[in-house]
Amino acid sequence: MATVTLTPDAGExxxxxHNPVHARVLRLLVRLEQWPSVSGAKxxxxxxxxxxxxxxxxxxxxxxxxxxxxxxxxIGHRDKFYGE
Numbered sequence: 001m002a003t004v005t006l007t008p009d010a011g012e013x014x015x016x017x018h019n020p021v022h023a024r025v026l027r028l029l030v031r032l033e034q035w036p037s038v039s040g041a042k043x044x045x046x047x048x049x050x051x052x053x054x055x056x057x058x059x060x061x062x063x064x065x066x067x068x069x070x071x072x073x074x075i076g077h078r079d080k081f082y083g084e
Contacts, residue, residue: 002035002065006072013075017059024056025075032063032070048082 006014006029014025031038032054041052044062051064051073060081062074074081 002033002068002070004029004032004070004072007074010072010075017075021057021059025059025061028054028056028061029072032061032072035065035070 014022017025035041038054041054043049044051044053048062051062053063054061055078058078060074060076060078061072062081063070063072065071
């Protein structure tokens, strides 16, 4: 079982979400505790190589794995997710 940690930026992004989306993202974070047995995690490429993303509707969660820890770096809407 993995430990899920949010960066300060990801924590702020999570708190800024509307309630229905906030609840869906929280469910993703609970699923991440089962890493590496998490379905739907997609490895990213290019500058983001070594990171993964999970999606729920139009929202994305970007994270990387360090030993037994999953570090969530970014949470946001897909329109602005990869371009920043």
